[in-house]
Amino acid sequence: MPARMSDTSLALLTTDPLAILQQVFGYPAFRGDQAAIVDHVVRSGDALVLMPTGGGKSLCYQIPAIARHRGGQGVAVVVSPLIALMHDQVGALEEAGVHAAFLNSSLSAEDAQRIEREMMGGRLVMLYAAPERLTTPRMLAQLDSLHERGLLSLFAIDEAHCVSQWGHDFREDYLALNVLHERYADVPRIALTATADDLTRADIIARLQLEDARLFVSSFDRPNIRYAIVEKDNARAQLLRFVQDEHAGDAGIVYCQSRKKVDETASWLSGEGVAALPYHAGLDAAVRRRHQDRFLREDGLVMVATVAFGMGIDKPDVRFVAHLDLPKNIEGYYQETGRAGRDGLPANAWMTYGLADVVNQRRMIDDSPAGEEFKRGQVGKLEALLALAEAHDCRRVRLLAYFGEASTACGNCDNCLRPPATWNATEAARMALSCIYRFHQAAAANNRGARSFGAGHLIDVLRGKTTDKTAQHGHQQLSTFGIGAAYSEAQWRAVLRQLIALGHLRTEGDYNTLELTDSARNVLRGEVQLLLREANASDTAPASRSRRGSKSSSSRETAKDKPPPQPLDEAATARYADLKAWRAEVAREHNLPAYVVFHDATLAEMARAAPATLAELGGISGVGGKKLEAYGDDILRVLRSG
Numbered sequence: 065m066p067a068r069m070s071d072t073s074l075a076l077l078t079t080d081p082l083a084i085l086q087q088v089f090g091y092p093a094f095r096g097d098q099a100a101i102v103d104h105v106v107r108s109g110d111a112l113v114l115m116p117t118g119g120g121k122s123l124c125y126q127i128p129a130i131a132r133h134r135g136g137q138g139v140a141v142v143v144s145p146l147i148a149l150m151h152d153q154v155g156a157l158e159e160a161g162v163h164a165a166f167l168n169s170s171l172s173a174e175d176a177q178r179i180e181r182e183m184m185g186g187r188l189v190m191l192y193a194a195p196e197r198l199t200t201p202r203m204l205a206q207l208d209s210l211h212e213r214g215l216l217s218l219f220a221i222d223e224a225h226c227v228s229q230w231g232h233d234f235r236e237d238y239l240a241l242n243v244l245h246e247r248y249a250d251v252p253r254i255a256l257t258a259t260a261d262d263l264t265r266a267d268i269i270a271r272l273q274l275e276d277a278r279l280f281v282s283s284f285d286r287p288n289i290r291y292a293i294v295e296k297d298n299a300r301a302q303l304l305r306f307v308q309d310e311h312a313g314d315a316g317i318v319y320c321q322s323r324k325k326v327d328e329t330a331s332w333l334s335g336e337g338v339a340a341l342p343y344h345a346g347l348d349a350a351v352r353r354r355h356q357d358r359f360l361r362e363d364g365l366v367m368v369a370t371v372a373f374g375m376g377i378d379k380p381d382v383r384f385v386a387h388l389d390l391p392k393n394i395e396g397y398y399q400e401t402g403r404a405g406r407d408g409l410p411a412n413a414w415m416t417y418g419l420a421d422v423v424n425q426r427r428m429i430d431d432s433p434a435g436e437e438f439k440r441g442q443v444g445k446l447e448a449l450l451a452l453a454e455a456h457d458c459r460r461v462r463l464l465a466y467f468g469e470a471s472t473a474c475g476n477c478d479n480c481l482r483p484p485a486t487w488n489a490t491e492a493a494r495m496a497l498s499c500i501y502r503f504h505q506a507a508a509a510n511n512r513g514a515r516s517f518g519a520g521h522l523i524d525v526l527r528g529k530t531t532d533k534t535a536q537h538g539h540q541q542l543s544t545f546g547i548g549a550a551y552s553e554a555q556w557r558a559v560l561r562q563l564i565a566l567g568h569l570r571t572e573g574d575y576n577t578l579e580l581t582d583s584a585r586n587v588l589r590g591e592v593q594l595l596l597r598e599a600n601a602s603d604t605a606p607a608s609r610s611r612r613g614s615k616s617s618s619s620r621e622t623a624k625d626k627p628p629p630q631p632l633d634e635a636a637t638a639r640y641a642d643l644k645a646w647r648a649e650v651a652r653e654h655n656l657p658a659y660v661v662f663h664d665a666t667l668a669e670m671a672r673a674a675p676a677t678l679a680e681l682g683g684i685s686g687v688g689g690k691k692l693e694a695y696g697d698d699i700l701r702v703l704r705s706g
């Protein structure tokens with residue numbers, strides 16, 4: 065890796081964090097807790113940082129690393145679980161003029177030796193390595209030597225939840241990281257994660273021996289992400305419409321539960337003209353790598369993936385995250401959706417879900433070999449997620465409340481923008497439950513035949529639809545046959561979903577037959593009120609007061625409708641296109657993703673402001689000193705020639 069900066073330019077840098085933020089990264093101000101965190105770590109404090117995905121964790125250790133690289137010496141060691149992503153992270157730092165490198169198995173022997181020399185000389189500002197590398201005897205001996213000479217400036221442990229077995233990404237190798245504290249107790253450590261769960265947090269503290277570290281918990285709100293959850297009708301068609309209407313040409317991620325569905329959805333989307341790639345653990349490592357690379361480097365690709373994809377992906381311009389299947393729980397949902405809109409520009413989190421999702425998730429828990437206590441925990445988490453999906457009030461308030469944060473209606477979720485109509489489903493719920501009860505009675509009276517049935521048959525009976533099955537089981541004679549004809553099939557599905565979600569019904573056996581639980585009695589007695597979203601409200605409800613009465617009264621309002629602060633006029637749009645073309649060339653030359661050169665938001669600002677001098681250009685957010693020096697003249701030329 066070429067060192068694209070001279071050591072002298074770093075030596076010139078100040079150790080003042082704000083000045084580093086402005087001069088190196090080109091950003092005017094710290095966000096949220098960043099300033100306090102940086103200040104604490106620069107002063108040798110240990111820190112545990114909980115910040116949502118896209119919150120800006122990287123700068124929390126990068127700036128201290130630069131500030132503690134005094135007199136051109138001092139190495140910060142960054143522990144990162146993903147070898148595949150180190151290249152781009154280091155590339156981004158070098159672009160900003162910070163001497164950084166990674167050590168991993170992808171390097172040639174010569175490159176590795178050269179980097180080790182840079183490290184041992186203390187000239188590297190940051191060294192990225194995976195935990196398994198860090199804890200090898202060779203590496204520890206090198207760290208010992210650096211430490212003895214006072215050249216270990218900092219340890220940053222990224223994705224720190226990997227140390228916890230409670231988290232969802234547990235890595236054995238992370239456990240060995242406590243050696244850092246034992247061996248180098250005087251070197252400050254900062255551990256960072258986006259996982260908010262209390263249990264995981266306590267585990268991180270214990271396992272990394274961070275008892276004395278200062279805890280920084282940021283707000284988990286991601287205000288630029290618009291949340292929407294729609295009822296599953298025809299999931300593929302709904303997805304396609306969402307992508308085509310709102311995100312044509314945008315980069316996005318579509319999550320599916322199974323590998324098979326990932327493959328099918330990706331090839332189907334491609335057939336429909338949406339550039340899409342599959343990603344799951346069943347694919348060859350080389351294919352996975354290639355698809356990930358293309359997603360990061362090319363503009364506007366859609367990645368269809370299982371949850372195997374996403375950790376450490378810091379592509380800032382992912383404009384949407386779509387869920388075709390229900391995630392496991394709210395933590396998973398929030399982490400996955402958080403991959404949208406890291407650049408702070410409007411982004412969409414969209415999910416479609418239906419009765420089958422609820423049934424599947426519930427079964428996966430029931431059928432798992434885990435202990436009862438664990439299962440109960442899982443059920444509780446699923447119920448919280450279902451409550452979010454069925455909610456008719458602000459989604460964000462519920463999400464944040466789940467993470468222990470109070471807030472008020474956000475104005476940027478589907479329910480805030482178009483308050484769904486609700487209907488009182490208490491009576492319908494009682495009909496459904498008593499119908500199931502009648503099935504049992506009928507079977508007992510006849511002393512033969514099945515006593516339990518699935519949702520499809522139940523709905524047929526409630527709606528009074530004659531089928532072979534209703535005839536065969538004598539269900540046309542039941543008092544409940546046809547009592548629910550006034551409700552649509554979709555309404556019935558919503559009722560059953562809710563009853564399962566609330567635990568008044570459960571599913572059983574290979575056919576997912578419906579069974580009453582003990583608490584069903586409370587519903588039958590009328591002690592439980594059920595208020596439901598109008599079925600398919602998201603697609604059929606008239607646009608209400610929410611939107612400014614414009615043409616976009618359609619249901620499918622998403623973040624795209626929200627104009628950026630100042631839309632680009634025609635000339636600026638042309639300049640923006642020119643700048644993008646220029647950036648693509650630079651990115652190719654440097655073998656880096658385009659966003660590492662400049663973010664979209666920075667290019668848009670350049671196009672809008674059309675600076676004529678280097679000084680003006682340097683004032684734009686995202687243009688640091690090194691980039692101004694390296695690209696300033698070229699950019700001004702592109703802007704002039706456009």
Ligand code: ADP
Binds near residue numbers: 091092118380
């Ligand atoms: P995280 O690691 O927490 O998911 P990142 O560190 O990748 O988030 O930061 C998300 C994005 O926000 C990045 O593109 C980063 O450049 C940008 N960013 C972070 N801090 C600031 C800031 N103070 N001002 C402007 N942009 C910032």
Ligand code: ZN
Binds near residue numbers: 459460461480
């Ligand atoms: Zn809201």
